[in-house]
Amino acid sequence: MATSTDELYHYNKDSETLEFCQDLDKSDALARFRSEFAIPKRKDVSNNKDVQNGDDPCIYMCGNSLGLMPLRSRDLVMQEFEVWGEKGVEAHWDHKYNRPWASVDETVKDMMANIVGAKPIEVTTMNTLTGNIHSLLAAFYQPTAEKNKIIIEKKAFPSDHYAVESQIKLHGYDPKSSLITIAPREGEDTLHTEDILAAIEKHGSSTAVIMLSGVQYYTGQWFEMEKITAFGHEQGCIVGWDLAHAAGNVPVQLHDWNVDFACWCSYKYLNSSPGGIAGLFVHEKYAHDTSRPRLQGWWGNEKESRFEMKEGKPDFLIYIGFRAIKVAYIICHRSEFVPTPGASGYQLSNPSVLATTCLLGSLQVFTEAGFSALREKSIRLTGYLEYLAEQVLAPHAANYKIITPKSPLERGCQLSFTFEHGKMMDVFNGLQANGLICDERKPTCIRLAPTPLYNSFTDVYHAVHTLKNVMDAVYGQQ
Ligand SMILES: *Cc1c(COP(=O)(O)O)cnc(C)c1O
Numbered sequence: 268m269a270t271s272t273d274e275l276y277h278y279n280k281d282s283e284t285l286e287f288c289q290d291l292d293k294s295d296a297l298a299r300f301r302s303e304f305a306i307p308k309r310k311d312v313s314n315n316k317d318v319q320n321g322d323d324p325c326i327y328m329c330g331n332s333l334g335l336m337p338l339r340s341r342d343l344v345m346q347e348f349e350v351w352g353e354k355g356v357e358a359h360w361d362h363k364y365n366r367p368w369a370s371v372d373e374t375v376k377d378m379m380a381n382i383v384g385a386k387p388i389e390v391t392t393m394n395t396l397t398g399n400i401h402s403l404l405a406a407f408y409q410p411t412a413e414k415n416k417i418i419i420e421k422k423a424f425p426s427d428h429y430a431v432e433s434q435i436k437l438h439g440y441d442p443k444s445s446l447i448t449i450a451p452r453e454g455e456d457t458l459h460t461e462d463i464l465a466a467i468e469k470h471g472s473s474t475a476v477i478m479l480s481g482v483q484y485y486t487g488q489w490f491e492m493e494k495i496t497a498f499g500h501e502q503g504c505i506v507g508w509d510l511a512h513a514a515g516n517v518p519v520q521l522h523d524w525n526v527d528f529a530c531w532c533s534y535k536y537l538n539s540s541p542g543g544i545a546g547l548f549v550h551e552k553y554a555h556d557t558s559r560p561r562l563q564g565w566w567g568n569e570k571e572s573r574f575e576m577k578e579g580k581p582d583f584l585i586y587i588g589f590r591a592i593k594v595a596y597i598i599c600h601r602s603e604f605v606p607t608p609g610a611s612g613y614q615l616s617n618p619s620v621l622a623t624t625c626l627l628g629s630l631q632v633f634t635e636a637g638f639s640a641l642r643e644k645s646i647r648l649t650g651y652l653e654y655l656a657e658q659v660l661a662p663h664a665a666n667y668k669i670i671t672p673k674s675p676l677e678r679g680c681q682l683s684f685t686f687e688h689g690k691m692m693d694v695f696n697g698l699q700a701n702g703l704i705c706d707e708r709k710p711t712c713i714r715l716a717p718t719p720l721y722n723s724f725t726d727v728y729h730a731v732h733t734l735k736n737v738m739d740a741v742y743g744q745q
Contacts, residue, residue, distance in 0.1 A: 278654050288724035291651075297644050297719060303632050304335040304538075304721040309702035318702055325702045326726050326733065330718035331484075331512060331681045332706045334538030340628030347624050370570075371623045372611070378630040379546055382537070382638060383510065383529065384520035388609035389548050392533070392626065393566075393618060396511055396545045399530035400430040400478075402613055403547065406561040407505045407528055408434055408476050414503075415440045416474040418466060420458070421450035424484050427509055431478065447474065456670040456685075457488040457677075464498050471502025478506075481513030481529075485708055487671035487681035489517050493524040500525065511535060514546060515633065516679035516718075518642050521548050536680075536718060537633070539626035544619055547610055554609040561606070564615030569605045636720060644719035646675045651724060652682055652717055655731045662745035663738045666690070670712075681716040683708075684734075690741055697737035703730055 281287060292298050310321025327335060347366075350358045359369040366374050372392055380390040393399065408417065415438070417431050432442045449466045451458050467477060477499045482489045492508060499506035507528040513519055515536030521529055529548040533539035553559075565573055606612030633641070653669065660667065671682045686694050688710055695707040705715045717727055739745075 278651070282651075283655060283658055285725070285728055288651075288728040291647075291724040295644065295723070297636055297640060298723060300632060300636050301721045301723065303337055303339065305338060305341075306335060306721065307704070312704050313700055313702050314696065315700035318700065320702075323702075325704050326730050328703065328705045328715045328717055328722065328726070328730055330536055330538070330721075331516075331714055331716035333534055333541055334536060334629070334718070335721055336540070337538050337628045337632050339631060340538075340540065340625045343624045343628045344621055347620055366624070366627075368617075368620050371620050372614070372618050375623060375627050375630055378634050379626075382515055382630070382633065383531070383546070383548060384518065384524075385522050385548050386551055388554055388611075389522060389551050391547050391610040391614055392544045392623060393547055393614045393616075394545055395542060396509070396530055396532035397426045397430055399545050399547045400427060400509065401434065402562045402615070403507060403528045403530055403549070404430070404434045404476065404478075406549075406559045406613070407507060408438070409559065410435075410438050410440055410445070410475050414473055414475045416445050416447050416470055418447045418449065418470060418474055418477045418479075418504075420479055420483070421448040422483070422485060423448070423480065424509070424511065427478070427480070449479075457483070457486050457672055458490070460491045460494060463490070463495055467495070467499055467502055467504070471499070471504055474502070474504045476505045476507060479508060481508045481510040481519060482517060482679050482681070484512050485683060485712060485714075487512075487678050487683050487714070489513065489672075489676070489678050491677075492519060492526070496524050496526050510546075512681070513679065516645070516681075518638065522551065526550060527553070533626050533629075537626065538629040538720075540622065542622075543626055544622040547613055549610045549613060551609070557606060561613060562615060563604050563606075566614035566617055567604075567606050567612045569607045569612075572605065632720065641719045645680045645717075648717045648719055648722060648724065648727060649678070649680045649682060650675065652715065652727045652731065655727060656682075656684075656734070659731050659735050660738065663735070663742060666738060666742050666745075679716075680718055681714055684713045684715065685711040686713065687711070693741045694734075694737055697740060698733060701733045701737065703733045705730075 306324035306327060308321060309318050309323050309325045312325045346364050350362055354361060360367050375392055376387050376390060379392060380387045417435060419431055432446060435442045435445045447470050449458060449463055479490055481492055496506045505527045508526055510529050510531035514531035527550055531546045533545060534541055534543040668685050669682050670685055671678050691711050695713055698705060705713055707713050715730060
Protein backbone atom coordinates (compact mmCIF):
# COMPACT_ATOMS: atom_id res chain seq x y z
CA MET A 268 0.00 0.00 0.00
CA ALA A 269 1.23 3.49 -0.80
CA THR A 270 2.40 5.38 2.23
CA SER A 271 0.71 8.64 1.38
CA THR A 272 -2.53 9.47 -0.35
CA ASP A 273 -0.82 11.74 -2.91
CA GLU A 274 0.77 8.63 -4.32
CA LEU A 275 -2.57 6.86 -4.32
CA TYR A 276 -4.57 9.46 -6.20
CA HIS A 277 -2.09 11.36 -8.35
CA TYR A 278 -3.45 14.82 -7.82
CA ASN A 279 -2.17 17.58 -10.06
CA LYS A 280 -2.75 21.27 -10.66
CA ASP A 281 -6.25 20.59 -12.07
CA SER A 282 -7.16 18.93 -8.79
CA GLU A 283 -7.29 22.23 -6.97
CA THR A 284 -10.48 23.64 -8.44
CA LEU A 285 -14.00 23.75 -7.10
CA GLU A 286 -15.18 21.96 -10.25
CA PHE A 287 -12.83 19.08 -9.53
CA CYS A 288 -14.40 18.69 -6.08
CA GLN A 289 -17.91 18.96 -7.43
CA ASP A 290 -17.13 16.22 -9.93
CA LEU A 291 -15.79 13.99 -7.19
CA ASP A 292 -18.98 14.56 -5.24
CA LYS A 293 -21.11 13.75 -8.27
CA SER A 294 -19.42 10.40 -8.73
CA ASP A 295 -19.45 9.60 -5.01
CA ALA A 296 -21.84 6.73 -4.34
CA LEU A 297 -21.98 7.70 -0.66
CA ALA A 298 -22.91 11.34 -1.27
CA ARG A 299 -26.60 10.62 -0.75
CA PHE A 300 -26.03 9.87 2.93
CA ARG A 301 -25.37 13.55 3.60
CA SER A 302 -29.12 14.13 3.40
CA GLU A 303 -29.59 11.72 6.31
CA PHE A 304 -28.13 14.35 8.65
CA ALA A 305 -29.16 17.74 10.00
CA ILE A 306 -26.41 20.15 8.99
CA PRO A 307 -26.53 23.38 11.00
CA LYS A 308 -26.86 26.67 9.15
CA ARG A 309 -23.94 29.07 9.00
CA LYS A 310 -25.83 31.80 10.82
CA ASP A 311 -26.71 29.46 13.67
CA VAL A 312 -23.17 28.31 14.44
CA SER A 313 -21.05 31.29 13.52
CA ASN A 314 -19.85 33.70 16.17
CA ASN A 315 -20.32 36.42 13.53
CA LYS A 316 -23.94 37.50 13.27
CA ASP A 317 -23.28 39.12 9.89
CA VAL A 318 -21.88 35.94 8.38
CA GLN A 319 -22.57 35.78 4.64
CA ASN A 320 -24.98 33.23 3.14
CA GLY A 321 -26.31 32.55 6.63
CA ASP A 322 -28.91 30.05 5.50
CA ASP A 323 -26.38 27.82 3.78
CA PRO A 324 -25.15 24.75 5.65
CA CYS A 325 -21.98 25.31 7.64
CA ILE A 326 -18.83 23.33 6.90
CA TYR A 327 -18.99 20.84 9.73
CA MET A 328 -15.67 19.11 10.36
CA CYS A 329 -16.22 18.24 13.99
CA GLY A 330 -17.40 14.63 13.87
CA ASN A 331 -14.38 13.78 16.00
CA SER A 332 -16.04 15.65 18.83
CA LEU A 333 -19.78 15.36 18.25
CA GLY A 334 -21.29 13.72 15.19
CA LEU A 335 -24.22 15.42 13.47
CA MET A 336 -27.78 14.40 14.16
CA PRO A 337 -29.09 11.57 11.96
CA LEU A 338 -32.63 12.58 11.00
CA ARG A 339 -33.85 9.06 11.42
CA SER A 340 -32.64 9.00 15.02
CA ARG A 341 -35.03 11.84 15.71
CA ASP A 342 -37.87 9.91 14.07
CA LEU A 343 -37.05 6.74 15.99
CA VAL A 344 -36.87 8.59 19.29
CA MET A 345 -40.23 10.23 18.58
CA GLN A 346 -41.62 6.72 18.16
CA GLU A 347 -40.34 5.86 21.62
CA PHE A 348 -42.18 8.83 23.11
CA GLU A 349 -45.29 7.69 21.30
CA VAL A 350 -44.95 4.15 22.67
CA TRP A 351 -44.17 5.40 26.15
CA GLY A 352 -47.28 7.55 26.06
CA GLU A 353 -49.47 4.75 24.79
CA LYS A 354 -48.16 1.79 26.73
CA GLY A 355 -46.24 2.93 29.78
CA VAL A 356 -44.36 0.07 31.41
CA GLU A 357 -46.00 -2.47 29.10
CA ALA A 358 -43.69 -1.36 26.29
CA HIS A 359 -40.92 -3.36 27.94
CA TRP A 360 -42.59 -6.40 26.37
CA ASP A 361 -45.18 -5.10 23.94
CA HIS A 362 -43.84 -2.52 21.50
CA LYS A 363 -45.61 -1.57 18.29
CA TYR A 364 -42.33 -0.91 16.49
CA ASN A 365 -40.92 -4.22 17.62
CA ARG A 366 -38.25 -2.80 19.91
CA PRO A 367 -39.42 -4.01 23.34
CA TRP A 368 -37.50 -2.09 25.95
CA ALA A 369 -36.52 -5.16 27.96
CA SER A 370 -34.16 -6.07 25.13
CA VAL A 371 -33.57 -2.67 23.51
CA ASP A 372 -29.78 -3.20 23.72
CA GLU A 373 -30.13 -6.07 21.29
CA THR A 374 -31.35 -3.74 18.54
CA VAL A 375 -27.86 -2.29 18.20
CA LYS A 376 -25.64 -5.20 19.22
CA ASP A 377 -24.91 -6.82 15.86
CA MET A 378 -24.32 -3.55 14.01
CA MET A 379 -22.08 -2.27 16.78
CA ALA A 380 -20.10 -5.52 16.78
CA ASN A 381 -19.63 -5.22 13.05
CA ILE A 382 -18.16 -1.73 13.32
CA VAL A 383 -15.41 -2.85 15.70
CA GLY A 384 -14.70 -6.22 14.10
CA ALA A 385 -16.21 -8.24 16.92
CA LYS A 386 -18.67 -11.07 17.42
CA PRO A 387 -22.02 -10.05 18.89
CA ILE A 388 -21.28 -11.91 22.14
CA GLU A 389 -18.20 -9.71 22.59
CA VAL A 390 -20.03 -6.36 22.49
CA THR A 391 -22.57 -4.51 24.56
CA THR A 392 -23.77 -0.93 24.90
CA MET A 393 -23.88 0.54 28.39
CA ASN A 394 -22.98 3.56 30.49
CA THR A 395 -20.68 6.19 29.09
CA LEU A 396 -17.06 5.77 28.15
CA THR A 397 -15.31 6.64 31.40
CA GLY A 398 -17.76 4.44 33.29
CA ASN A 399 -16.88 1.58 30.98
CA ILE A 400 -13.15 2.10 31.50
CA HIS A 401 -13.82 1.62 35.20
CA SER A 402 -15.99 -1.44 34.68
CA LEU A 403 -13.34 -3.05 32.49
CA LEU A 404 -10.44 -2.22 34.76
CA ALA A 405 -12.41 -3.54 37.74
CA ALA A 406 -12.39 -6.91 36.00
CA PHE A 407 -9.08 -6.85 34.14
CA TYR A 408 -6.77 -4.94 36.46
CA GLN A 409 -5.90 -7.46 39.16
CA PRO A 410 -2.60 -6.14 40.47
CA THR A 411 -0.18 -8.18 42.55
CA ALA A 412 2.94 -7.13 44.38
CA GLU A 413 5.01 -8.16 41.34
CA LYS A 414 2.68 -7.05 38.58
CA ASN A 415 0.76 -3.89 39.36
CA LYS A 416 1.61 -1.37 36.66
CA ILE A 417 -0.66 0.11 34.02
CA ILE A 418 0.88 1.54 30.86
CA ILE A 419 -0.86 4.46 29.12
CA GLU A 420 0.24 7.33 26.89
CA LYS A 421 1.72 10.39 28.48
CA LYS A 422 -0.78 12.50 26.57
CA ALA A 423 -3.76 10.23 27.13
CA PHE A 424 -7.16 11.92 27.20
CA PRO A 425 -7.53 13.37 30.70
CA SER A 426 -10.48 11.18 31.65
CA ASP A 427 -8.53 8.02 30.82
CA HIS A 428 -5.63 9.24 32.88
CA TYR A 429 -7.87 10.02 35.86
CA ALA A 430 -9.69 6.70 35.61
CA VAL A 431 -6.48 4.66 35.49
CA GLU A 432 -4.91 6.63 38.32
CA SER A 433 -7.93 6.10 40.53
CA GLN A 434 -8.01 2.37 39.79
CA ILE A 435 -4.40 2.09 40.89
CA LYS A 436 -5.23 3.92 44.11
CA LEU A 437 -8.35 1.82 44.70
CA HIS A 438 -6.11 -1.23 44.82
CA GLY A 439 -3.79 0.44 47.30
CA TYR A 440 -0.94 1.13 44.90
CA ASP A 441 0.78 4.41 44.14
CA PRO A 442 0.45 5.92 40.65
CA LYS A 443 3.95 7.37 41.08
CA SER A 444 5.38 3.89 40.72
CA SER A 445 2.50 1.95 39.16
CA LEU A 446 1.49 4.31 36.36
CA ILE A 447 3.85 4.17 33.38
CA THR A 448 3.39 6.69 30.60
CA ILE A 449 4.82 6.66 27.08
CA ALA A 450 5.78 10.03 25.59
CA PRO A 451 6.78 11.06 22.06
CA ARG A 452 10.48 11.67 21.46
CA GLU A 453 11.83 15.11 22.19
CA GLY A 454 10.57 17.55 19.55
CA GLU A 455 8.12 15.03 18.05
CA ASP A 456 4.33 14.82 18.30
CA THR A 457 3.45 11.22 17.54
CA LEU A 458 4.71 7.94 18.95
CA HIS A 459 6.94 5.40 17.22
CA THR A 460 5.65 1.84 17.49
CA GLU A 461 9.16 0.73 18.40
CA ASP A 462 9.13 3.11 21.37
CA ILE A 463 5.80 1.72 22.55
CA LEU A 464 7.14 -1.82 22.25
CA ALA A 465 10.33 -0.85 24.05
CA ALA A 466 8.33 0.55 26.97
CA ILE A 467 6.26 -2.62 27.09
CA GLU A 468 9.40 -4.74 27.05
CA LYS A 469 11.00 -2.70 29.80
CA HIS A 470 8.01 -2.80 32.15
CA GLY A 471 6.20 -5.91 30.90
CA SER A 472 7.14 -8.20 33.77
CA SER A 473 5.73 -5.74 36.31
CA THR A 474 2.77 -4.58 34.21
CA ALA A 475 -0.76 -5.87 34.64
CA VAL A 476 -2.56 -3.84 31.96
CA ILE A 477 -1.66 -1.84 28.86
CA MET A 478 -4.40 0.58 27.85
CA LEU A 479 -3.80 2.90 24.91
CA SER A 480 -6.14 4.77 22.63
CA GLY A 481 -6.77 3.28 19.19
CA VAL A 482 -6.66 6.68 17.51
CA GLN A 483 -5.00 9.42 19.55
CA TYR A 484 -7.46 12.23 20.17
CA TYR A 485 -4.96 15.09 19.81
CA THR A 486 -2.70 13.98 16.98
CA GLY A 487 -5.08 11.67 15.13
CA GLN A 488 -2.44 8.92 15.11
CA TRP A 489 -3.83 5.40 14.71
CA PHE A 490 -1.61 3.03 16.61
CA GLU A 491 -0.52 -0.38 15.35
CA MET A 492 -3.08 -2.10 17.48
CA GLU A 493 -2.56 -5.67 16.35
CA LYS A 494 1.20 -5.58 16.76
CA ILE A 495 1.07 -3.83 20.13
CA THR A 496 -1.59 -6.21 21.42
CA ALA A 497 0.44 -9.27 20.42
CA PHE A 498 3.61 -7.86 21.94
CA GLY A 499 1.81 -7.00 25.18
CA HIS A 500 0.54 -10.57 25.40
CA GLU A 501 4.04 -11.93 24.91
CA GLN A 502 5.04 -9.95 28.00
CA GLY A 503 2.15 -11.43 29.95
CA CYS A 504 0.03 -8.27 30.05
CA ILE A 505 -3.67 -7.69 29.50
CA VAL A 506 -4.13 -5.31 26.55
CA GLY A 507 -7.14 -3.00 26.29
CA TRP A 508 -7.96 -0.14 23.95
CA ASP A 509 -9.93 3.07 24.21
CA LEU A 510 -11.58 3.44 20.82
CA ALA A 511 -13.25 6.82 21.39
CA HIS A 512 -11.67 8.22 18.22
CA ALA A 513 -11.39 4.92 16.39
CA ALA A 514 -14.92 3.49 16.48
CA GLY A 515 -16.68 4.30 13.22
CA ASN A 516 -13.50 5.93 11.94
CA VAL A 517 -10.92 3.23 11.22
CA PRO A 518 -11.40 -0.49 10.55
CA VAL A 519 -10.45 -2.27 13.74
CA GLN A 520 -10.65 -6.07 14.13
CA LEU A 521 -10.92 -6.54 17.86
CA HIS A 522 -11.69 -10.25 17.73
CA ASP A 523 -9.01 -11.26 15.24
CA TRP A 524 -6.42 -9.04 16.88
CA ASN A 525 -7.08 -10.87 20.12
CA VAL A 526 -7.68 -7.66 22.06
CA ASP A 527 -8.66 -8.42 25.66
CA PHE A 528 -11.03 -5.52 26.22
CA ALA A 529 -12.03 -2.23 24.63
CA CYS A 530 -14.49 0.59 25.13
CA TRP A 531 -15.61 3.65 23.22
CA CYS A 532 -18.09 6.47 23.27
CA SER A 533 -20.59 6.66 20.43
CA TYR A 534 -21.28 10.37 20.08
CA LYS A 535 -18.15 11.16 18.03
CA TYR A 536 -17.99 9.31 14.70
CA LEU A 537 -21.00 7.19 15.62
CA ASN A 538 -23.37 10.19 15.88
CA SER A 539 -25.37 8.77 18.79
CA SER A 540 -26.22 12.13 20.46
CA PRO A 541 -24.32 14.09 23.10
CA GLY A 542 -23.51 11.88 26.06
CA GLY A 543 -24.91 8.89 24.14
CA ILE A 544 -24.64 5.31 25.31
CA ALA A 545 -21.13 3.84 25.09
CA GLY A 546 -19.70 0.58 23.78
CA LEU A 547 -17.82 -2.18 25.55
CA PHE A 548 -15.92 -5.17 24.18
CA VAL A 549 -14.70 -8.23 26.03
CA HIS A 550 -13.00 -10.91 23.95
CA GLU A 551 -14.90 -14.14 23.42
CA LYS A 552 -12.18 -16.06 25.26
CA TYR A 553 -13.55 -14.51 28.47
CA ALA A 554 -17.22 -15.10 27.60
CA HIS A 555 -17.63 -17.76 30.29
CA ASP A 556 -14.90 -16.56 32.61
CA THR A 557 -16.55 -15.87 35.93
CA SER A 558 -13.29 -16.02 37.87
CA ARG A 559 -12.64 -12.27 37.66
CA PRO A 560 -14.39 -10.01 40.07
CA ARG A 561 -16.46 -7.44 38.23
CA LEU A 562 -18.78 -4.55 38.89
CA GLN A 563 -22.16 -6.26 38.96
CA GLY A 564 -25.66 -5.06 38.27
CA TRP A 565 -28.97 -6.70 37.50
CA TRP A 566 -28.74 -6.04 33.79
CA GLY A 567 -25.57 -8.11 33.60
CA ASN A 568 -27.38 -11.02 35.13
CA GLU A 569 -28.60 -13.70 32.74
CA LYS A 570 -31.89 -12.65 31.27
CA GLU A 571 -34.00 -15.61 32.34
CA SER A 572 -33.62 -14.77 36.00
CA ARG A 573 -32.92 -11.06 35.84
CA PHE A 574 -36.20 -10.12 37.42
CA GLU A 575 -36.19 -12.83 40.06
CA MET A 576 -35.04 -12.78 43.60
CA LYS A 577 -33.25 -16.08 43.56
CA GLU A 578 -34.17 -18.66 46.12
CA GLY A 579 -31.62 -21.27 45.19
CA LYS A 580 -33.07 -24.78 45.34
CA PRO A 581 -35.23 -24.87 48.42
CA ASP A 582 -37.24 -27.97 47.42
CA PHE A 583 -35.82 -30.10 50.15
CA LEU A 584 -36.87 -27.64 52.80
CA ILE A 585 -40.25 -29.23 53.32
CA TYR A 586 -40.48 -29.37 57.06
CA ILE A 587 -41.94 -26.50 58.90
CA GLY A 588 -39.11 -26.88 61.40
CA PHE A 589 -36.70 -25.89 58.68
CA ARG A 590 -38.43 -22.58 58.10
CA ALA A 591 -35.67 -20.66 59.77
CA ILE A 592 -33.07 -22.41 57.67
CA LYS A 593 -35.03 -21.62 54.54
CA VAL A 594 -35.16 -17.93 55.38
CA ALA A 595 -31.42 -17.94 55.97
CA TYR A 596 -30.92 -19.81 52.72
CA ILE A 597 -32.96 -17.29 50.76
CA ILE A 598 -31.08 -14.39 52.26
CA CYS A 599 -27.75 -15.97 51.41
CA HIS A 600 -28.67 -16.89 47.87
CA ARG A 601 -30.94 -14.20 46.63
CA SER A 602 -28.06 -12.07 45.46
CA GLU A 603 -26.33 -14.89 43.62
CA PHE A 604 -25.24 -13.30 40.38
CA VAL A 605 -25.18 -15.36 37.21
CA PRO A 606 -23.67 -13.19 34.48
CA THR A 607 -24.90 -13.33 30.92
CA PRO A 608 -22.05 -14.94 28.93
CA GLY A 609 -19.93 -12.36 27.10
CA ALA A 610 -19.88 -8.60 27.19
CA SER A 611 -23.53 -8.26 28.18
CA GLY A 612 -22.61 -9.76 31.53
CA TYR A 613 -20.84 -6.50 32.34
CA GLN A 614 -23.98 -4.38 32.02
CA LEU A 615 -25.13 -2.69 35.18
CA SER A 616 -28.44 -0.92 34.67
CA ASN A 617 -31.31 -1.12 32.26
CA PRO A 618 -30.05 0.89 29.30
CA SER A 619 -31.46 4.27 28.34
CA VAL A 620 -34.00 3.54 25.63
CA LEU A 621 -33.80 7.06 24.20
CA ALA A 622 -30.00 6.95 24.00
CA THR A 623 -29.95 3.45 22.53
CA THR A 624 -32.57 4.36 19.95
CA CYS A 625 -30.62 7.44 18.95
CA LEU A 626 -27.62 5.21 18.35
CA LEU A 627 -29.79 2.78 16.41
CA GLY A 628 -30.69 5.46 13.83
CA SER A 629 -27.05 6.23 13.22
CA LEU A 630 -25.97 2.59 13.01
CA GLN A 631 -28.68 1.95 10.43
CA VAL A 632 -27.17 4.67 8.24
CA PHE A 633 -23.68 3.26 8.80
CA THR A 634 -24.84 -0.20 7.89
CA GLU A 635 -26.56 0.97 4.73
CA ALA A 636 -23.48 2.86 3.63
CA GLY A 637 -21.16 -0.04 4.47
CA PHE A 638 -18.08 0.42 6.56
CA SER A 639 -15.49 -0.54 3.97
CA ALA A 640 -16.94 1.89 1.41
CA LEU A 641 -16.92 4.59 4.09
CA ARG A 642 -13.32 3.88 4.96
CA GLU A 643 -12.31 4.04 1.32
CA LYS A 644 -13.98 7.43 0.93
CA SER A 645 -12.50 8.57 4.23
CA ILE A 646 -8.97 7.86 3.03
CA ARG A 647 -9.60 9.89 -0.12
CA LEU A 648 -11.33 12.75 1.63
CA THR A 649 -8.64 13.20 4.24
CA GLY A 650 -5.90 12.68 1.69
CA TYR A 651 -7.47 15.40 -0.40
CA LEU A 652 -7.70 17.73 2.58
CA GLU A 653 -4.01 17.20 3.19
CA TYR A 654 -3.12 17.67 -0.47
CA LEU A 655 -5.19 20.82 -0.95
CA ALA A 656 -3.94 22.34 2.29
CA GLU A 657 -0.36 21.81 1.17
CA GLN A 658 -1.07 23.60 -2.12
CA VAL A 659 -3.32 26.43 -1.00
CA LEU A 660 -1.53 27.13 2.27
CA ALA A 661 1.93 26.97 0.71
CA PRO A 662 2.53 30.71 1.33
CA HIS A 663 1.84 30.02 5.02
CA ALA A 664 3.98 26.90 5.23
CA ALA A 665 6.00 28.41 8.06
CA ASN A 666 2.88 29.26 10.06
CA TYR A 667 1.33 25.85 10.57
CA LYS A 668 2.10 22.18 10.69
CA ILE A 669 0.01 19.03 10.28
CA ILE A 670 1.09 16.68 13.05
CA THR A 671 -1.08 13.72 12.00
CA PRO A 672 0.88 10.91 10.31
CA LYS A 673 0.77 10.96 6.50
CA SER A 674 0.07 7.28 5.96
CA PRO A 675 -3.58 6.18 5.87
CA LEU A 676 -2.44 3.13 7.81
CA GLU A 677 -1.61 5.41 10.70
CA ARG A 678 -4.61 7.70 10.79
CA GLY A 679 -8.37 7.98 10.42
CA CYS A 680 -10.14 11.01 9.01
CA GLN A 681 -8.85 13.66 11.44
CA LEU A 682 -5.98 16.00 10.63
CA SER A 683 -4.50 18.04 13.46
CA PHE A 684 -3.12 21.40 12.44
CA THR A 685 -0.86 23.19 14.89
CA PHE A 686 -0.18 26.92 14.96
CA GLU A 687 2.22 28.91 16.98
CA HIS A 688 1.33 29.69 20.54
CA GLY A 689 -0.87 32.76 20.79
CA LYS A 690 -2.10 32.56 17.19
CA MET A 691 -4.15 29.37 17.30
CA MET A 692 -7.19 30.93 18.97
CA ASP A 693 -7.20 33.79 16.47
CA VAL A 694 -7.25 31.29 13.64
CA PHE A 695 -9.91 29.22 15.35
CA ASN A 696 -12.19 32.19 16.01
CA GLY A 697 -11.73 33.31 12.42
CA LEU A 698 -12.80 29.89 11.14
CA GLN A 699 -15.92 29.92 13.24
CA ALA A 700 -16.75 33.47 12.13
CA ASN A 701 -16.70 32.11 8.59
CA GLY A 702 -18.93 29.12 9.22
CA LEU A 703 -16.27 26.40 9.51
CA ILE A 704 -16.99 24.30 12.57
CA CYS A 705 -14.02 22.35 13.90
CA ASP A 706 -12.46 22.24 17.33
CA GLU A 707 -9.42 23.47 19.16
CA ARG A 708 -7.20 21.87 21.73
CA LYS A 709 -5.19 24.44 23.55
CA PRO A 710 -2.54 25.58 23.31
CA THR A 711 -1.75 25.02 19.64
CA CYS A 712 -4.01 22.51 17.92
CA ILE A 713 -7.03 22.75 15.60
CA ARG A 714 -8.60 19.48 14.55
CA LEU A 715 -10.39 19.09 11.22
CA ALA A 716 -12.22 15.83 10.64
CA PRO A 717 -13.95 15.35 7.29
CA THR A 718 -16.21 12.37 7.91
CA PRO A 719 -17.24 10.20 4.97
CA LEU A 720 -20.91 9.94 5.98
CA TYR A 721 -21.82 13.59 5.67
CA ASN A 722 -18.81 15.57 4.43
CA SER A 723 -18.12 16.20 0.77
CA PHE A 724 -15.08 17.07 -1.31
CA THR A 725 -16.69 20.48 -1.78
CA ASP A 726 -16.68 20.86 2.01
CA VAL A 727 -12.96 20.18 1.99
CA TYR A 728 -12.45 22.77 -0.72
CA HIS A 729 -14.29 25.43 1.25
CA ALA A 730 -12.58 24.46 4.49
CA VAL A 731 -9.11 24.91 3.04
CA HIS A 732 -9.96 28.22 1.38
CA THR A 733 -11.57 29.49 4.57
CA LEU A 734 -8.41 28.54 6.42
CA LYS A 735 -6.32 30.39 3.83
CA ASN A 736 -8.41 33.57 4.15
CA VAL A 737 -8.31 33.45 7.92
CA MET A 738 -4.56 32.86 7.99
CA ASP A 739 -4.11 35.79 5.61
CA ALA A 740 -5.97 37.94 8.12
CA VAL A 741 -4.13 36.60 11.18
CA TYR A 742 -0.59 36.47 9.76
CA GLY A 743 -0.90 39.01 6.96
CA GLN A 744 -0.84 37.95 3.31
CA GLN A 745 2.38 36.07 2.62
C1 LIG B 1 -14.10 11.68 24.09
C2 LIG B 1 -13.22 10.87 24.97
C3 LIG B 1 -13.59 10.58 26.29
C4 LIG B 1 -14.86 11.11 26.86
O1 LIG B 1 -15.30 10.36 27.96
P1 LIG B 1 -16.83 10.33 28.40
O2 LIG B 1 -16.81 9.40 29.53
O3 LIG B 1 -17.64 9.89 27.22
O4 LIG B 1 -17.22 11.72 28.79
C5 LIG B 1 -12.74 9.78 27.03
N1 LIG B 1 -11.58 9.30 26.53
C6 LIG B 1 -11.19 9.57 25.27
C7 LIG B 1 -9.91 9.02 24.72
C8 LIG B 1 -11.99 10.37 24.46
O5 LIG B 1 -11.61 10.67 23.22
